[in-house]
Each structure stands twice: as C-alpha cells, then as structure tokens.
Amino acid sequence: AQSVTQLGSHVSVSEGALVLLRCNYSSSVPPYLFWYVQYPNQGLQLLLKYTSAATLVKGINGFEAEFKKSETSFHLTKPSAHMSDAAEYFCAVSDDTGTASKLTFGTGTRLQVTL
Amino acid sequence: NAGVTQTPKFQVLKTGQSMTLQCAQDMNHNSMYWYRQDPGMGLRLIYYSASEGTTDKGEVPNGYNVSRLNKREFSLRLESAAPSQTSVYFCASRRQGQPQHFGDGTRLSIL
Numbered sequence: 542a543q544s545v546t547q548l549g550s551h552v553s554v555s556e557g558a559l560v561l562l563r564c565n566y567s568s569s570v571p572p573y574l575f576w577y578v579q580y581p582n583q584g585l586q587l588l589l590k591y592t593s594a595a596t597l598v599k600g601i602n603g604f605e606a607e608f609k610k611s612e613t614s615f616h617l618t619k620p621s622a623h624m625s626d627a628a629e630y631f632c633a634v635s636d637d638t639g640t641a642s643k644l645t646f647g648t649g650t651r652l653q654v655t656l
Numbered sequence: 657n658a659g660v661t662q663t664p665k666f667q668v669l670k671t672g673q674s675m676t677l678q679c680a681q682d683m684n685h686n687s688m689y690w691y692r693q694d695p696g697m698g699l700r701l702i703y704y705s706a707s708e709g710t711t712d713k714g715e716v717p718n719g720y721n722v723s724r725l726n727k728r729e730f731s732l733r734l735e736s737a738a739p740s741q742t743s744v745y746f747c748a749s750r751r752q753g754q755p756q757h758f759g760d761g762t763r764l765s766i767l
Contacts, residue, residue, distance in 0.1 A: 586758070
C-alpha cells in the first residue's frame, strides 16, 4: 500500500520569500511522485512529476522538487513566492504507470502569500 | 481544447434523490477516474476505469455506481443521495505512462 503525508495544512509566506511545502511518501515499490496545484473553484493542474529519471525535477511556474529516497521525501520549493502562487497544493504517489495506475493523494497544503 | 468536461458544475439534491454526474474527455485517453474532495481529506478515489469496458472500485465506492459508456465518457451515479455525499467530485483521465488530467469539478450539496 502507498501513502502520502503532507506536513502542514496551511503555510504562510511573504511575497519574495522561499516556499517550502513538505511531502513524505510510503511505497513498497519505486514510486512515481507528483505535485498538483488547485486554484479556487478549479480542478487540479500538474506542477511536476518524478518518474525515476533525474532526482531534481523542475516544473511550471518556477517550482521544483527533489526526490530523496533515503528520506522518502519529495518536497516542493520555489525560491521567491508570488501572490499568484496562493493556492492549495497536493502531493500524490503512484506505484506504476500502467493503465490501471491509481494515485494516492495527500491531504493538501494551502499556501498563503502575504505582502 | 476542452480536455476533461464535467457536467453539471453545481447541483443541490434532497436526501434520497438520484443523480448522474457526467464526465467526457476528448484526449483519446484510455483510463478515467472519479474522485471526491472533502476538506482536510485530499482527493479520494471512488471508482476508476482502466480501459473501455472495465470498471473497478477505489477507496470509497459505497453509495456510488459508474458506467464507462464509451472511450470518451465515464459517468458517476448516486442512486439514493445522502448528506454524507455532499462533496466536490472530480473526474480525471490519462494516457498510459502519463499523469492524470482533471476536470473542473462538480459541487454537489445534499440536503
């Protein structure tokens, strides 16, 4: 069975500050890991994905995440927060990429960006 | 480029009423999924369809049924709605080896 833990249901940063959203996973097989973003009243949009290639993954909107197997972590970072980054962020894990592949989501972290 | 389209966007039901949520994708994806999103619980998988003609239960299937009508369409039915099914429902689709693409959701309230 696979699972995801997102530490911190709410994170607040100042505009221009570093964004760090934490995600730890559990998987019995090499995982595939994803970060999705959800803006108010919208669906989920893929930010980035890790599929066993490079451990440092760059995504859209200046976000990146680093896969650390020894720490079972896949934390999301952005060097400088922008007001438009305010949203809810979900980390998700999958154990394969076949047709029956399923995602297990974390409970989400709401990012607030203040002036 | 429509992607994943969900209808309706909003719905209010009374307890015991039935309803079908519709989902259609125009990306020729094989796999489709239904999730519910509740505050503090993330997204939980209700049912999924790995390919046309197959459906399987996810984490929270009780009280729901699904139909994979064809490759494009995957519907979710509530036969007798209960207040506990008040939620935001998301449909997603994917091609093998690729991430899931999500619709904008259906906000369902059951009184």
